[in-house]
Amino acid sequence: xxxxxxxxxxxxxxxxxxxxxxxxxxxxxxxxxxxxxxxxxxxxxxxxxxxxxxxxxxxxxxxxxxxxxxxxxxxxxxxxxxxxxxxxxxxxxxxxxxxxxxxxxxxxxxxxxxxxxxxxxxxxxxxxxxxxxxxxxxxxxxxxxxxxxxxxxxxxxxxxxxxxxxxxxxxxxxxxxxxxxxxxxxxxxxxxxxxxxxxxxxxxxxxxxxxxxxxxxxxxxxxxxxxxxxxxxxxxxxxxxxxxxxxxxxxxxxxxxxxxxxxxxxxxxxxxxxxxxxxxxxxx
Numbered sequence: 099x100x101x102x103x104x105x106x107x108x109x110x111x112x113x114x115x116x117x118x119x120x121x122x123x124x125x126x127x128x129x130x131x132x133x134x135x136x137x138x139x140x141x142x143x144x145x146x147x148x149x150x151x152x153x154x155x156x157x158x159x160x161x162x163x164x165x166x167x168x169x170x171x172x173x174x175x176x177x178x179x180x181x182x183x184x185x186x187x188x189x190x191x192x193x194x195x196x197x198x199x200x201x202x203x204x205x206x207x208x209x210x211x212x213x214x215x216x217x218x219x220x221x222x223x224x225x226x227x228x229x230x231x232x233x234x235x236x237x238x239x240x241x242x243x244x245x246x247x248x249x250x251x252x253x254x255x256x257x258x259x260x261x262x263x264x265x266x267x268x269x270x271x272x273x274x275x276x277x278x279x280x281x282x283x284x285x286x287x288x289x290x291x292x293x294x295x296x297x298x299x300x301x302x303x304x305x306x307x308x309x310x311x312x313x314x315x316x317x318x319x320x321x322x323x324x325x326x327x328x329x330x331x332x333x334x335x336x337x338x339x340x341x342x343x344x345x346x347x348x349x350x351x352x353x354x355x356x357x358x359x360x361x362x363x364x365x366x367x368x369x370x371x372x373x374x375x376x377x378x379x380x381x382x
Contacts (some may be wrong), residue, residue, distance in 0.1 A: 104131025167204030169230035223254025250281025258302035278311035331369030
């Protein structure tokens, strides 16, 4: 397994220097998670220089997200522009030899793509998502780049079963999913039995998993439900089951440390290394 990390790059990728990249490599990371906008701002020549800098230190581009929910809003005025963003991201990912590009299923809440909404529970949302993926996936097929769906409780695709329905409806060889069990921790019951949701994730979607995400979740005490996510090792997620299933499925896939405060990244790295070693999963 290769370690990747998100959230460490500066806002302006032109400011990345050799000392920063050397430290990333020395810390054991093999790839970096990026953001779409800074890559667009670099332009084609800037992206070529960015990739060359990474190559010098044995680093690659892991992934980034096309952040939009207009793919389930076919009458949205921004939808055409956002479809073009997917097209450009496919081209950029090919230039950078990125592992994949990701996106969220979206939500019917107009305020935020990761907001719960009663209409998200209707099958219509999954049908709209599949329609859009059939339109978007050819960009990635032409570029020979994987497109990863990150789904979860506050979107129109909630469960592994629903994600499998979308994958079967689209039938694209490049469309897969990101294995992030925290996204399926919908309740205290699922969180405290996270081994069960991890097993479901692998049972239903194993052949479609593109990479693994390392973050944790925990409960903040109170009368209202408060589930928070953050650094691996800080919560109650069953990483032993997660890594056992990853080892059995495909131990060569990457593990992305994400949604982790900068000051806690090395601690999270050490935690995942420790659990991986306990279950016999080798990390490069």
